[in-house]
Amino acid sequence: MEVKLPTFDSVFSIDCVIFGFEAGELKILLIERNEEPFKDWLALPGYIVEQDESIDNAAERILYELTGLRDLHMQQFHTFGEVNRHPQGRVITVAYYALIRINGQKEVKPVTQYAKSAFWHPVNDLPKLAFDHSEIFTTGFNKIKRRLNYQPIAFELLPEKFTLTQLQSLYEAVMNKKLDKRNFRKKMLSYGFLKELDEKQKGVSYRAAKLYKFDRRKYTKIFQNDLIADKAGV
Amino acid sequence: MEVKLPTFDSVFSIDCVIFGFEAGELKILLIERNEEPFKDWLALPGYIVEQDESIDNAAERILYELTGLRDLHMQQFHTFGEVNRHPQGRVITVAYYALIRINGQKEVKPVTQYAKSAFWHPVNDLPKLAFDHSEIFTTGFNKIKRRLNYQPIAFELLPEKFTLTQLQSLYEAVMNKKLDKRNFRKKMLSYGFLKELDEKQKGVSYRAAKLYKFDRRKYTKIFQNDLIADKAGV
């Protein structure tokens, strides 16, 4: 069964690669599609941009409708414009990523009928995705891998208060390699934008680690000279 | 006089920021528009994407039509999708940059009527541009500033054979700061991807400098481990 697209000459869409970090694993949000084409396939959350909304606003709206998530800091990273990337017509898609704290989020679930479900899936074991979404994911993943080294994006994935070990294991998960504990701590602390709290980790059956917090004010003060304002997050 | 846009529901366009280096200055290509809106204004080369061409192909075609330049390595860098960025309707534009050798290029000139003329203009002294093109330029400029430090893009701006002083002055022009000559040379040569030629500079009234050539084969060999394949040029 084929459902016709609206009769636009050109259609824009947004696709979102939403990263989260849980149980030591990096994950992304997928949805199960409820519409042709690719009905029942897994896909990145994405949909068509309306005439009267900016693409940044569209990205927020669409993500909300498909997953129930709001107020993420979405960042555009690439636009995919092959002629035949959509089987039913010409659809150019602008891809966005965002990083969020999974813990403490209410469960993700679609608020429209376009998706049957939404869920977190580890990036290391992704199934085949609808359209060219596997390629979109890979491009986005490479982007954040690089960005991790010069932008404070790690902190968006962690709870507000975190231990240095958690921070390290996030870096290890994204970069997919082991880091030296002492060197990692020395370096992170040397930047001066981590604030040591008077609190300790709770509920562990071993020596509790100190908790830290990312101090964005200090970060921008320290790095303001290096920062080149740029739509694409530098 | 207002010319109506074609009755697309949505229109895609491409805008190009084409960098060149001449007389120690970084320049970009501008056109003088020959159509409403913004008739007679200066603008980035840009036009509408056809239904049956990928955006990458469209970028090449459009640049050719407006400037006569062909076969540049165009790189997408950002998509601009504010609702009112175009006064006559909804136009989302994908911005590309490219770097080229000005010297030795035949003169740039439009092959369609959409532009009256095309010419190089120093980036340090840009006039107000049509649409949001000033913003597009700035975003693109910041992109290449960063990229200069981890991608071999400088060599695309220089003639095939160049002196180390030329290379340095290009870096200085892009980064807008002075570099130390000895350190710059030591570092560049240490990478091992510059090939020293048996030739010297000609036609100067002082000691002629050695000429070098960028060896792309060596470059990729040396850096293949660091490279993360990525649509956006890493």
Place this chain on the structure above:
DNA sequence: ATATAGTGTGTCAGATTTACACCATTAAAT
């Protein structure tokens, strides 16, 4: 009390980065 599991810490060697100044070469001017 002791076993367990993860926390938290310092040093040294090697590599990289930065700062810094003078003689060499060429063509043009005298």
Place this chain on the structure above:
DNA sequence: ATTTAATGGTGTAAATCTGACACACTATAT
């Protein structure tokens, strides 16, 4: 022939950063 003007080309030492590496401490569970 000599001088001048302009740029080419080179080395070293100090400071900083990076990477490798191992063990005692602490909180809890039993």
